[in-house]
Each structure stands twice: as structure tokens, then as C-alpha cells.
Amino acid sequence: MQLSESDDDPLGLHLAALAVLDEQGTVVGWSRRAQDLIGYPGPDVIGRSAFEVLVDPGDLPAVKDAAVRCRRAGGWFGLVTVRHRGGHGVELGLRVSALSRDQLREWFLAGAPAADVLAWQRDRAVLDGLYRRCPIGLAVHSPDMKVLRVNRAIERFTGVPAADFRGLPTGVMLIPDDARKxxxxxxxVIRTGRAQVYSEQYVRLERDPARERVASVSSFPMEDAAGRILGVAEMIEDITERHRAQHRLALLAEASTRVGTTLDVGQTARELADVFVPHLADHTTVDLLQLVTRGEEPAPAPAGAVVRAGASSVGTHEPGPLDPRGEPVEYAPNAPQARCLATGRPILEPVFPSDWQSRTPGPGRPVPEPGSHSLIVVPLAARGLVLGVMSLWRSRRPDPFEADDLTLAQELASRAALAIDNARRFAQQQQTAFTLQSSLLPSAVPQQSAVEAVPRYLPAGAGPGLGGDWFDVIALSGARVALVVGDVVGRGLHAAATMGRLRTAVHTLASLDLEPDEVLSRLDDLVNLLATEQEAAGERPVTQQVLSATCLYAVYDPVSRRCTAARAGHPPPVVTTPDGQASLLDLPAGPPLGLGGLPFEAREFELPEGSLVTLYTNGLIGERTMDADEALARLCAALTRPADPLQETCRAVVDALVPARPADDIALIIARTRVLPEQNVASWQLPREATAATRARALVTDKLTEWGLEHLAFTTELITSELVTNAYRYASGPMTLRLIRERSLVCEVSDASHTSPHLRHARTTDEGGRGLFLVAQMTERWGTRYSREGKTVWTEQPLPEGEPVPGVRSH
Known part of the structure; x- marks a missing residue:
């Protein structure tokens, strides 16, 4: 017979009520604990039948039946009700065991209150469950760092039988670093006596060091009744899959905020490469079709050159020797990247040959570092088109990629591909707008003698498309020049197209020689007309954002050194005198173009020879990093050296005000004024009389002879005679004849009339009407300009090739 000697077992020798029965059921032994529990002292029950004394008559049949089964089995355990001396029943847990002595058979009974027995059984069941059935690992360590016991979950975790752990050093199954931890x-825990709950640990087993696992460990001390620490128990749960799932979800959330922050294809590719390292891979490359990087539409079947758009490696985010960003990447025909690009299907290679790198040709081979052992390649596909491939390698992390890693890479790649395609479409639209805008902006400054001008156009570094800024230098009659800058509100193709229409309109109005305020009034009418047409066509009614513009129009005359300017909601120009004093020109602001009905006001001022006139758009002074007044002060400070070459002055302005990537488009013109020498201009006042034409011919012939232009005397006499005769016939008061010798020979006749001459074809029976027709045939250009005092009819004759251009004084 074996009885429990556990201190807490209620049926153990120390706690149980004990009795001995002979083969007939007579009580032959009775313990003090049995007396206390049932109430009978030993003399009252010894020698008597237990069935008569301890069993209620009503329970007797069931008890005798149990006794029969006990004899057959050699023992019994169960719950019975025993009659107390006081007459009431006591429910006991009873264990019956057979005793053999001198060929006699007796029965040893150990009993305890049923509640205590059931409670102890439950505790034993819990303990048995922890060591045999619990899925969470349990390990018990002694104070001298030995393993006392582990459960079967640890056995399944390590692959080592639980019995083999007893007496082994703590952490013996782990690699050295993890064992020390x-x-x-x-x-x-032993030193502090405090528990550590839910501590996540990365562990590798010594028998499988390539596989990294994550365990949640809760450690707590075990103490006796006196508070002495007997050891440490640890609950160990393998949370590798849960941890990886949480890690993947976190990486997915992080990628949603880090990838696609800009509408730039290359930047998006680099963001995608960086988000994987080091969280999922040791090395990442993003290779795109070259068509995609240029913003072009890729073909349904991926073809053409592939370039590396992004790469990242553990320990660095800078391109290395094997990471030539922007350079072509060549794949071997059997390379995973080539197969993925051709089929559009992902590839997972947990283990691939170590020598395959040597079989991959080209300077842009796709492996960034030798020693990689696991590979994922996923296509970057959006809207049914494959844009490129993304490759993930592991070389430092020993565990290979899994199917869940491939799923995560595909999800991130699909999101990034959509961002890349959006960036590609934006680049395509921006390139279209840039091409349109470039074709609409002047390609060169026209040759003229009034000013030396240097323009500069700077497109915005970021934003939803190019703006509608423009500039112009327009040669006018009488050796004058018009300087124009404008800014269409809005961005993109609409703004560029509107800019082109306004610039064309400015050229047309400039050819009519209108005053600056009149030019702006006509432009304002045009903008209102365009807005009306757009609304009538059913387009979105936010035309104020697109069909609104600002403009500055200035006309400089190198003969009189007078400049007339007007502005429509545009920043005022900066004028720098020859002594280096730079200041804003006091011009009435005027409303922006498109408001309609409000007048514009022009102002005239005189400029000394060698002055600088600087016209610019709002992007130059509208940078968010500085106040507008500070920007204007910097602009004036950069323009205080009028004698410097204009290219250097332009560069100084840009350096002072423009960051590396301006937020808005910028148009800038810096013009240095010139003055025509007095000897190149001749002017006469002619009275209104019949001999005026004769007098004019004589004056012209003498002056052309003086200038050495006798070969132009005949045609110039005819032109002058016709213009003076028309003024004599249709005007009142005296007239002015002026010759200007610059890049062409200009002949002007001014009078006080505002009646415009018209070119017409005279019939054969008409006596007149052929004068202006002849003038048009003998000149390169001719026209009429109006002023408050009257009108001026002018003509231009080209100087013969090889004729030296007369000296033009410039600062």
C-alpha cells in the first residue's frame, strides 16, 4: 500500500481519519482523527461491524455493493455518507486499500471531509493541467539557476522531453546571448522578489539558431510560509506569429503615412524602399521602367529599359557601390526580377543559390550585397499596367521570408504603385503644361536699342502644375520698347493656356501703340470675355481662380528718356538710378484683370541713362519663409549695383530671394536703359502750308546725306512727301517731321488730328488714294500711334546689310 505523504493531501497520513477493517467488515483499528471527525471513540467501534455502526440502514445496500466491488478490485475511492455518533450524516471522501498480513487480508480506510477532498483534487487537476495540458509553457527554476521542472508545452517548444530538463542549467537550450538574458x-526576480509580467523576448534555440522566435515571459517568485524564495516560476508563451502579425500591421500603417508624400516618382520609389528596411528586409531595391520615370505611359506588355529608382540597406539610406540609382538595370533572362516583370506575378524564394549573383550581368545587377539568402520580388502594378518591380533581400537576418511577408510586400507594393502612377500622371501633366508654357513664352529678347534686358523664368519646384507667369520685351515704333510681366491666377494647363492668350493679346495691343493704361483696359475686357465664354460652355464656375490675372506694362522711349507704366494688381517695379539708389516706383495699384469696370492709371517718369528697371511676378517676393516687406528690402538691396553685368545682377536677386525649390513660378526682367545719341535723331517743325512737302523732302535729303544714307534718299523722300501731304490735307495746325537712325531708318510725321489713315486699293479711274499703298510697298513696317496731342504716322526702312549700327550709348 502506498499513501500520500504530502502535507496538503487531506487523505494523507497526517491529515486523514484512519480505520482498519477485517475481511468481515469488523473494525479492528480506529485513529484519534476518526474519533474527532465521526464522534465515536475507539472502544465504541472496535470489534463491531462497520456496516452496523457507521452506515445508515437506508444506505446499507449501496455500501455493501461498493464493498463487493472493492474486494474484486483490491481497493476503492469515492464519496460516502457516514453516520455520526450524533445521528447526522457526514459526507466523506474515502480511500480503501487492501492490507495483507500473515495470510490475513484487512482493509485500510483513509477518510476526510468531502469538501476538502474535492478541493484538493481540483488543485491537483489544475497542477496536472499546467504541466500536462496547458498550451503555455511553464518552467520552474531553483535559486542556484537549475531547472526543477518544465511542462509539456516547453517540451513541444524545444523538442526536448520534459524529464530531461531536470537539473540542467537555466537557459541551457538557448543560444549563448539569449541564455545569458x-x-x-x-x-x-530572485534578487528583488518582484514579478516581471508580459516581457517580450526574442529567442533562438541552440538546435535551430536560424529561426528567431518571440516569447512573452512572465516571471514570479515562489515563497514558503516564512517568505523565503524557493525558486522562480516562468510562464512562457510563444507569440511569434501574433508578434509578426502586429508588426506587419504596424508596418502597413507606417507605410500609409511615409509612402506617396509627394507627387514625385523618384521620391515615392525611395520612400517605398526605405519603409521596408530594417523592419522586414535587409536590402530593398525599386526598379521602374524608364518610361515611368519620364512620366510617359507604359505599354500593356512591360518593355524597354529599367532604371533603379530607389534602394535602401541596413545601416545606410545612401546609394552604395551596388546601388547606382538612376542607372539602367540589366536582368539575366532567368532572374526572378525579369520573370516578375514579364508575368506580373510575385516570386518568393526562401532560399536561392549562393552563386546566382555571378550569373547576373550588368553594372546595375539587382543584388545590393553578397550573402543574401532569401528573396521576395513583387510587381509594381496599377490600373492594369506593370510599372516596375520591387525586390526584398535578407542577408543579416537568418530567418527566411514567409508567405505572410510576401502578402505584406504585395499590399504595400500595390499601394505604392498607385502613388507612383499618380506621380507619373502628374509628371506627364506637368511636362505637358511645361511644354505648352515653354512654347508660349518668348525664346529670346528681340534686338532693339532702347534697353539691355535680361529675363529669367523659374518654374515652381513643387505644386499641382506650372503657373501662368510670363514676361515680354516688345520692340515698338520710334525705337521704343515695352516691358511686360504678368501672372495668371491658378496652375496647370488652364493657367498656361490663359497666359498664352493674354500674351498674344498684349502683342496685338502693343502693335497698335496704345498707352499702357489703355492696354490694361483692353486686357481686362478680354479676361471678362473669356470668363463669360467658359461659363456659357458649362464649365465649373470657379473662373475667378483661373481667369484672373495681374499685369505690369511699361513703355520706355530712348529718345526722350521717358517711361510710362501702369499696373493691374501687380507688384510695382524697382528702379535703380545710376548712383545705386534702388526704390519701388510709385504706381497706382489698379485692380487685377478680370474684375471689370474699374479704371487703370498710367504714370510717366524720366529715367537717367544707365538706370535699371526691374519687373517681377509675385513669386519672387511671396515666399512663405519671409515677410513681404523683408522680401522687397532684399530685392532692393540686390539691385544697388547698376554697373554690374545684368546676368550677375539677376543671379544676385535669385540668390537673395529664391530658395532651392520655389513654391511659385517666378518671372523676372532686369532692363538697363539706353539713350539714343542726339546726332542719330533729327526733328523739324513744319507749318501747315502747301510747300511743306517740298521743305520736308529737302530736309530729309540733307540729313540722309549727312548720315551717309544717300541710297535711301529717293524712297525716303517719297515716303516723307506722302505723309506730310496727308497731314496737310486732313489735319489742322503745324506738323512735326522726325528721322531716327538706329537699327532701321524711322520716319515719323505727327499732327494734331486723331483721324486714322487707311490703306486702300484705288481704282484706275481714281485720281488719288495710292499714297499709303506706295508707302507700304517701300517700307518694312508702317503704322499709326495715338497720343493725347494727336497721332503719329511712322515707317521703318531696313538699313542695308553690312551697314554699321549707329552707336548707342549705354552705361
Whole structure:
């Protein structure tokens, strides 16, 4: 017979009520604990039948039946009700065991209150469950860092039988680094007496060091009744899959905020490469079709050159020797990247040959570092088109990629591909707008003698498309020049197209020689007309954002050194005198173009020779990093050296005000004024009389002879005679004849009339009407300009090739 000697077992020798029965059921032994529990002292029951004394008559049949089964089995355990001396029943847990002595058979009974027995059985069941059935690992360590016991979950975790752990050093099944951490953890619990709950640990088993696992460890001390620490128990749960799932979800959330922050194809590719390292891979490359990087539409079947758009490696985010960003990448025909690009299907290779790198040709081979052992390649596809491929390698992390890693890479790649395609479409639209805008902006400054001008156009570094800024230098009659800058509100193709229409309108109005305020009034009418047409066509009614513009129009005359300017909601120009004093020109602001009905006001001022006139758009002074007044002060400070070459002055302005990537488009013109020498201009006042034409011919002939232009005397006499005769016939008061010798020979006749001459074809029977027709045939250009005093009819004759251009004084 074996009885429990456990201190807490209620049926053990120390706690149980004990009795001995002979083969007939007579009581032959009775303990003091039995007397206390049932109430009968030993003399009252010894020698009597237990069935008569301890069993209620009503329970007797069931008890005798149990006794029969006990004899057959050699023992019995169960719950019975025993009659107390006081007459009431006592429910006991009873264990019956057979005793053999001198060929006699007796029965040893151990009993305890049923509640105590059931409670102890439950505790034993819990303990048995922890060691045999619990899925969470349990390990018990002694104070001297030995394993006392582990459960079967640890056995399944390590692959080592639980019995083999007893007496082994703590952490013996782990690699050395992880074993030291396990020992330190147990020692800290023993030293402090405080539990450590839900501590996540990365562990590798010594028998499988390539596989990294994550365990949640809760450690707590075990104490006796006196508070002495008997050891440390640890609950160990393998949470590798849960941890990886949480890690993947976190990486997915992080990628949603880090990838696609800009509408730039290259930047998006680099963001995608960076988000994987080091969280999922040791090395990442993003290779795109070259068509995609240029913003072009890729073909349904991926073809053409592939370039590396992004790469990242553990320890660095800078391109390395094997990471030539922007350079072509060549794949071997059997390379995973080539197959993925051709089929559009992902590839997972947990283990691939170590020598395959040597079989991949080209300077842009796709492996960034030798020693990689696991590979994922996923296509970057959006809207049914394959844009490129993304490759993930592991070389430092020993565990290979899994199917869940491939799923995560596909999800991130699909999101990034959509961002890349959006960036490609934006680049395509931006390139279209840039091409349109470039074709609409002037390609060169026209040759003229009034000013030396240097323009500069700077497109915005970021934003939803190019703006509608423009500039112009327009040669006018009488050696004058018009300087124009404008800014259409809005961005993109609409703004560029509107800019082109306004610029064309400015050229047309400039050819009519209108005053600056009149030019702006006509432009304002045009903008209102365009807005009306757009609304009538059913387009979105936010035309104020697109069909609104600002403009500055200035006309400089190198003969009189007078400049007339007007502005429509545009920043005022900066004028720098020859002594280096730079200041804003006091011009009435005027409303922006498109408001309609409000007048514009022009102002005239005189400019000394060698002055600088600087016209610019709002992007130059509208940078968010500085106040507008500060920007204007910097602009004036950069323009205080009028004698410097204009290219250097332009560069100084840009350096002072423009960051590396301006937020808005910028148009800038810096013009240095010139003055025509007095000897190149001749002017006469002619009275209104019949001999005026004769007098004019004589004056012209003498002056052309003086200038050495006798070969132009005949045609110039005819032109002058016709213009003076028309003024004599249709005007009142005296007239002015002026010759200007610059890049062409200009002949002007001014009078006080506002009646415009018209070119017409005279019939054969008409006596007149052929004068202006002849003038048009003998000149390169001719026209009429109006002023408050009257009108001026002018003509231009080209100087013969090889004729030296007369000297033009410039600062």
C-alpha cells in the first residue's frame, strides 16, 4: 500500500481519519482523527461491524455493493455518507486499500471531509493541467539557476522531453546571448522578489539558431510560509506569429503615412524602399521602367529599359557601390526580377543559390550585397499596367521570408504603385503644361536699342502644375520698347493656356501703340470675355481662380528718356538710378484683370541713362519663409549695383530671394536703359502750308546725306512727301517731321488730328488714294500711334546689310 505523504493531501497520513477493517467488515483499528471527525471513540467501534455502526440502514445496500466491488478490485475511492455518533450524516471522501498480513487480508480506510477532498483534487487537476495540458509553457527554476521542472508545452517548444530538463542549467537550450538574458531575468526576480509580467523576448534555440522566435515571459517568485524564495516560476508563451502579425500591421500603417508624400516618382520609389528596411528586409531595391520615370505611359506588355529608382540597406539610406540609382538595370533572362516583370506575378524564394549573383550581368545587377539568402520580388502594378518591380533581400537576418511577408510586400507594393502612377500622371501633366508654357513664352529678347534686358523664368519646384507667369520685351515704333510681366491666377494647363492668350493679346495691343493704361483696359475686357465664354460652355464656375490675372506694362522711349507704366494688381517695379539708389516706383495699384469696370492709371517718369528697371511676378517676393516687406528690402538691396553685368545682377536677386525649390513660378526682367545719341535723331517743325512737302523732302535729303544714307534718299523722300501731304490735307495746325537712325531708318510725321489713315486699293479711274499703298510697298513696317496731342504716322526702312549700327550709348 502506498499513501500520500504530502502535507496538503487531506487523505494523507497526517491529515486523514484512519480505520482498519477485517475481511468481515469488523473494525479492528480506529485513529484519534476518526474519533474527532465521526464522534465515536475507539472502544465504541472496535470489534463491531462497520456496516452496523457507521452506515445508515437506508444506505446499507449501496455500501455493501461498493464493498463487493472493492474486494474484486483490491481497493476503492469515492464519496460516502457516514453516520455520526450524533445521528447526522457526514459526507466523506474515502480511500480503501487492501492490507495483507500473515495470510490475513484487512482493509485500510483513509477518510476526510468531502469538501476538502474535492478541493484538493481540483488543485491537483489544475497542477496536472499546467504541466500536462496547458498550451503555455511553464518552467520552474531553483535559486542556484537549475531547472526543477518544465511542462509539456516547453517540451513541444524545444523538442526536448520534459524529464530531461531536470537539473540542467537555466537557459541551457538557448543560444549563448539569449541564455545569458534568461539567467539575468531569473536572478533579478530572485534578487528583488518582484514579478516581471508580459516581457517580450526574442529567442533562438541552440538546435535551430536560424529561426528567431518571440516569447512573452512572465516571471514570479515562489515563497514558503516564512517568505523565503524557493525558486522562480516562468510562464512562457510563444507569440511569434501574433508578434509578426502586429508588426506587419504596424508596418502597413507606417507605410500609409511615409509612402506617396509627394507627387514625385523618384521620391515615392525611395520612400517605398526605405519603409521596408530594417523592419522586414535587409536590402530593398525599386526598379521602374524608364518610361515611368519620364512620366510617359507604359505599354500593356512591360518593355524597354529599367532604371533603379530607389534602394535602401541596413545601416545606410545612401546609394552604395551596388546601388547606382538612376542607372539602367540589366536582368539575366532567368532572374526572378525579369520573370516578375514579364508575368506580373510575385516570386518568393526562401532560399536561392549562393552563386546566382555571378550569373547576373550588368553594372546595375539587382543584388545590393553578397550573402543574401532569401528573396521576395513583387510587381509594381496599377490600373492594369506593370510599372516596375520591387525586390526584398535578407542577408543579416537568418530567418527566411514567409508567405505572410510576401502578402505584406504585395499590399504595400500595390499601394505604392498607385502613388507612383499618380506621380507619373502628374509628371506627364506637368511636362505637358511645361511644354505648352515653354512654347508660349518668348525664346529670346528681340534686338532693339532702347534697353539691355535680361529675363529669367523659374518654374515652381513643387505644386499641382506650372503657373501662368510670363514676361515680354516688345520692340515698338520710334525705337521704343515695352516691358511686360504678368501672372495668371491658378496652375496647370488652364493657367498656361490663359497666359498664352493674354500674351498674344498684349502683342496685338502693343502693335497698335496704345498707352499702357489703355492696354490694361483692353486686357481686362478680354479676361471678362473669356470668363463669360467658359461659363456659357458649362464649365465649373470657379473662373475667378483661373481667369484672373495681374499685369505690369511699361513703355520706355530712348529718345526722350521717358517711361510710362501702369499696373493691374501687380507688384510695382524697382528702379535703380545710376548712383545705386534702388526704390519701388510709385504706381497706382489698379485692380487685377478680370474684375471689370474699374479704371487703370498710367504714370510717366524720366529715367537717367544707365538706370535699371526691374519687373517681377509675385513669386519672387511671396515666399512663405519671409515677410513681404523683408522680401522687397532684399530685392532692393540686390539691385544697388547698376554697373554690374545684368546676368550677375539677376543671379544676385535669385540668390537673395529664391530658395532651392520655389513654391511659385517666378518671372523676372532686369532692363538697363539706353539713350539714343542726339546726332542719330533729327526733328523739324513744319507749318501747315502747301510747300511743306517740298521743305520736308529737302530736309530729309540733307540729313540722309549727312548720315551717309544717300541710297535711301529717293524712297525716303517719297515716303516723307506722302505723309506730310496727308497731314496737310486732313489735319489742322503745324506738323512735326522726325528721322531716327538706329537699327532701321524711322520716319515719323505727327499732327494734331486723331483721324486714322487707311490703306486702300484705288481704282484706275481714281485720281488719288495710292499714297499709303506706295508707302507700304517701300517700307518694312508702317503704322499709326495715338497720343493725347494727336497721332503719329511712322515707317521703318531696313538699313542695308553690312551697314554699321549707329552707336548707342549705354552705361
Amino acid at each position: 534568461a539567467v539575468d531575468r531569473v536572478r533579478q
